[in-house]
Amino acid sequence: xxxxxxxxxxxxxxxxxxxxxxxxxxxxxxxxxxxxxxxxxxxxxxxxxxxxxxxxxxxxxxxxxxxxxxxxxxxxxxxxxxxxxxxxxxxxxxxxxxxxxxxxxxxxxxxxxxxxxxxxxxxxxxxxxxxxxxxxxxx
Numbered sequence: 478x479x480x481x482x483x484x485x486x487x488x489x490x491x492x493x494x495x496x497x498x499x500x501x502x503x504x505x506x507x508x509x510x511x512x513x514x515x516x517x518x519x520x521x522x523x524x525x526x527x528x529x530x531x532x533x534x535x536x537x538x539x540x541x542x543x544x545x546x547x548x549x550x551x552x553x554x555x556x557x558x559x560x561x562x563x564x565x566x567x568x569x570x571x572x573x574x575x576x577x578x579x580x581x582x583x584x585x586x587x588x589x590x591x592x593x594x595x596x597x598x599x600x601x602x603x604x605x606x607x608x609x610x611x612x613x614x615x616x
Contacts, residue, residue, distance in 0.1 A: 482507070482509060483507075483508040483509055483511075483512050484505050484506060484507055484508060485505070485506040485508055485548070486503060486504075486505050486506075487503060487504050487505075487506070487529070487544060487546070488500065488502075488503040489501045489502050489503065489531060489542075489544070500533070501533065501541065502531035502532060502533045502541035502542060503531065503532065503533070504529045504530060504531050504532065504544065506529060506546070506548070508548070508550070511524065511548065511550050512550065514550075515550045515551065515552065519552055520551070520552070520555070521549060521550070521551035521552075521555055522549070522550045522551070523547075523548075523549045524547060524548045524549070525547065526545050526546065526547040527545070527546060527547070528543045528544070528545055529543065529544050529545075529546055530543055531543060531544055559571065
């Protein structure tokens with residue numbers, strides 16, 4: 478085993494457009510049993526997809542969500558025979574990772590901002606109209 482108590486820490490961050498991305502939540506998964514099985518079998522060990530509870534030290538005792546993960550572990554000899562890419566780099570197989578569909582999210586994409594932008598444009602239009610009428614009446 479690579480260490481006494483193998484664990485996988487999964488951390489989730491929120492994406493901010495105008496400031497640093499912030500830590501949102503995490504889970505720590507104990508991999509000890511998975512490593513033992515892989516060492517004994519010298520073959521790939523697959524775990525079915527499972528829900529893991531996410532938590533945060535900023536919100537003690539409060540669930541911050543869940544994440545679905547499937548974990549596979551294999552000996553180095555098998556991994557070298559079946560290489561995979563980093564993230565979506567080639568070869569992107571086992572499993573294939575499609576490009577994510579990301580919604581633009583940020584302050585300028587919110588419905589409130591669109592409403593304020595519409596009011597601002599309307600204000601400019603009305604202001605220019607009033608200015609034009611004033612200039613015409615005074616001249």
